[in-house]
Amino acid sequence: xxxxxxxxxxxxxxxxxxxxxxxxxxxxxxxxxxxxxxxxxxxxxxxxxxxxxxxxxxxxxxxxxxxxxxxxxxxxxxxxxxxxxxxxxxxxxxxxxxxxxxxxxxxxxxxxxxxxxxxxxxxxxxxxxxxxxxxxxxxxxxxxxxxxxxxxxxxxxxxxxxxxxxxxxxxxxxxxxxxxxxxxxxxxxxxxxxxxxxxxxxxxxxxxxxxxxxxxxxxxxxxxxxxxxxxxxxxxxxxxxxxxxxxxxxxxxxxxxxxxxxxxxxxxxxxxxxxxxxxxxxxxxxxxxxxxxxxxxxxxxxxxxxxxxxxxxxxxxxxxxxxxxxxxxxxxxxxxxxxxxxxxxxxxxxxxxxxxxxxxxxxxxxxxxxx
Numbered sequence: 001x002x003x004x005x006x007x008x009x010x011x012x013x014x015x016x017x018x019x020x021x022x023x024x025x026x027x028x029x030x031x032x033x034x035x036x037x038x039x040x041x042x043x044x045x046x047x048x049x050x051x052x053x054x055x056x057x058x059x060x061x062x063x064x065x066x067x068x069x070x071x072x073x074x075x076x077x078x079x080x081x082x083x084x085x086x087x088x089x090x091x092x093x094x095x096x097x098x099x100x101x102x103x104x105x106x107x108x109x110x111x112x113x114x115x116x117x118x119x120x121x122x123x124x125x126x127x128x129x130x131x132x133x134x135x136x137x138x139x140x141x142x143x144x145x146x147x148x149x150x151x152x153x154x155x156x157x158x159x160x161x162x163x164x165x166x167x168x169x170x171x172x173x174x175x176x177x178x179x180x181x182x183x184x185x186x187x188x189x190x191x192x193x194x195x196x197x198x199x200x201x202x203x204x205x206x207x208x209x210x211x212x213x214x215x216x217x218x219x220x221x222x223x224x225x226x227x228x229x230x231x232x233x234x235x236x237x238x239x240x241x242x243x244x245x246x247x248x249x250x251x252x253x254x255x256x257x258x259x260x261x262x263x264x265x266x267x268x269x270x271x272x273x274x275x276x277x278x279x280x281x282x283x284x285x286x287x288x289x290x291x292x293x294x295x296x297x298x299x300x301x302x303x304x305x306x307x308x309x310x311x312x313x314x315x316x317x318x319x320x321x322x323x324x325x326x327x328x329x330x331x332x333x334x335x336x337x338x339x340x341x342x343x344x345x346x347x348x349x350x351x352x353x354x355x356x357x358x359x360x361x362x363x364x365x366x367x368x369x370x371x
Contacts, residue, residue, distance in 0.1 A: 011138045012039035014057040016048040016074070017089065018066040022114070026061055026089075026130070033131045045069025045077075052082045058138045060086045061130075062108070064099045072103055079107040083145035085137035089114050090208075097211040104180040107146055109137045109323065113205050128268075136177055136296050136324055144178070144323050161223060164234040166255045167197035169287040169358055171350055172280045172303065174273030176203040176295025178323025180212060182343055183293070184219060187238070189347030192221040196289070196354045198238035199227075199247065199258075199280055201273040203295065206243035213240040229260040241271035248279040256283045267299045277303020286311030289353045291346065292337075293317045295327035301334050308336040313353040315339045317346060 015026045015038050027038045040055045042048040044066045052060060060078065064071040071088060078084055088111040090100040100111045110133050112126075171194075175183060179202045190198075204212060210226045216238070217224035227239040227247050233256040241247035245260040266272035273292075277300065281288045290307040292300040294317055304314045314337045316328040321343040331337055341349050 010037040011035055011058040011134070012037060012055070013134060014038075014040050014042065014048065014051050014055065014060045016042040016045075016051075016060060016066070016071070017063040018043050019063075022063070022089075029127045029130050030061075030134065032127070033135075036131065036134060045071060045074030048074045049077050049081075052078050052084055056082075057084065059134050060084055061089050061112075061134070062086050062103075063089045063114075064096060064103070065091065072099060072106070075103055075106050075108060079146055083107075083142060085109045085140050085145060087112060087133055087137055092205075092207050094207070094211070097208045100208060101180065101211050101215050105184060107144075107181075109140055109144075110177050111208075113207075132296070133177070140178075140323055164223075164236055167233045167235045167237075168284075169196035169235075169289070169354055170233065170249075170256070170280050170284045171196050171198045171289045171291060171354065172273075172277040172307065173198060173200045173291040173293065174277065174295070174300035174303065174327060175201075175293035176269075176297065176299065176324070176327060178294035179203070182317075182321075182323070183216065185343060186293075186347050187216050187220040187222070187224070190220060190222050190238075191351065192236065194222055194236050194351065194354060195358055197233045197235055197256075198222065198224075199233070199241075199249070199276055200238060201241045201247060201271045201276050201299075203269050203271070203299070204243050209240050209243045216240070227258045227260065229258065231258050232256070233258060241276065244270055246271050246275045248275050249283040250279070251283050267297050269297075269299065273300040274302040278306040281307045281310045281312060284312075287357045288312035289350060289357065290314045291316075291350060292328050292331040293343075293346070294322040294324050296324045297326050298330040300327050301330040304331045304336050305334050308338075313338050313357060315341065315346065315349050315353065318342050 017023050030036045042051045046069045062071045086108045088103045088108045090096045091114045213226040224238040248259045288307045316331045316337045319325045
C-alpha cells in the first residue's frame with residue numbers, strides 16, 4: 001500500500017492493480033483531471049481492503065486478476081464492510097467478461113476495459129471514458145453500495161426453447177451505468193409468454209455483451225441472446241445489442257429483422273439506444289413500448305419522442321431507484337413519458353403496456369407510480 005496525496009477539494013481515488021505499469025497509466029489519467037486525484041495505490045486485494053479502511057477513498061478502480069486475493073473476493077469484502085463506489089478494470093477476454101458481470105452483480109458500479117500497452121490505443125477516448133465513469137461513480141448514493149445477495153445468483157439449469165413467431169409488438173429498452181445490476185432484477189420478472197420481443201441496448205464494449213446476454217438468459221423465462229445481423233425478431237425473445245455495433249430494425253418482406261452497423265457513435269457510444277428505438281418505432285408503430293433506465297447522458301430521449309409520435313407507450317425509471325438518473329431524467333424532460341416507476345415495478349409496467357398495445361390501446365397522459 002503506497003499513500004500518495006490527499007485533498008478535500010478533489011474526489012479521492014484508490015487504484016488497485018498488481019502491475020506497476022498499469023497503476024501508472026491510471027494514475028496519470030486520473031491526476032490529469034482537476035476534480036480527481038489518486039490518494040493511494042494497492043497491488044492486490046488484501047492491500048486494497050486495508051487501503052479502503054484507512055484512506056476512505058471516494059472511488060476505487062479494482063483489477064480482477066491479482067495475486068494473493070483477486071478483485072472479486074476483495075469486492076465482496078469492501079461492499080460488506082466499507083461500502084464504496086467501485087469501478088472494475090477488466091481484461092478483454094471471455095474470462096474477464098464473465099468475471100465483470102459477476103462483479104456488477106456483487107455491487108460494482110461500472111467497469112472499464114483494461115488499458116492496453118499498445119501505442120496505437122486511442123488514449124484520449126480511453127482517458128475521457130475513465131474520467132467520466134469515475135466522476136459519475138463518486139456521485140452514486142450510498143444506498144446503492146452493498147454486497148448484493150439475491151436469488152439471481154442461481155441461474156436456471158434448463159429452459160425449454162419453444163417455437164416462436166415473428167413479433168408484432170416490441171419493447172425497446174435502454175440502460176447504461178447501473179444497468180446490468182438493475183436489468184438482472186427486471187428480466188426474471190418477465191413472463192414466459194410476454195407476447196412481445198425485447199430489444200435491449202446496454203452500453204458495453206465488445207466482448208462483454210455476449211456474457212451479459214448469457215447471464216440474463218440463465219435468469220429469465222424469456223429467451224435472451226446477443227443480437228446477430230439479419231435475424232428475424234421473434235416473440236418472447238430478447239436481443240442484446242453487441243458491443244461496438246448499433247442495432248436497428250428493418251422490415252423485410254413485412255417481417256421485422258435486426259440489422260447491425262458501425263455508423264458513427266451517438267452520445268459518444270456505440271451501441272446507442274436512440275437508433276434502435278427510432279427504427280423500432282418505425283417498424284412496429286403504436287405497438288412499441290419504450291423503456292429508459294439508469295445511466296448517464298441523454299441516450300434514449302430521442303427514441304422516446306419517436307415512440308410517442310407513433311402512438312406507443314413510454315416508461316422511465318424513477319430518480320430514487322436509478323443509480324445514475326441522467327438518461328431517465330432526459331427522457332422525462334421530453335414530456336413524452338407515460339409512466340415513471342421504480343425499478344421494482346418496471347417489469348409489471350412493461351407487461352401492462354404490452355397488453356395494452358396488443359388490445360389496441362396506446363400511450364396517454366403521463367402518469368407517475370411513486371412506490
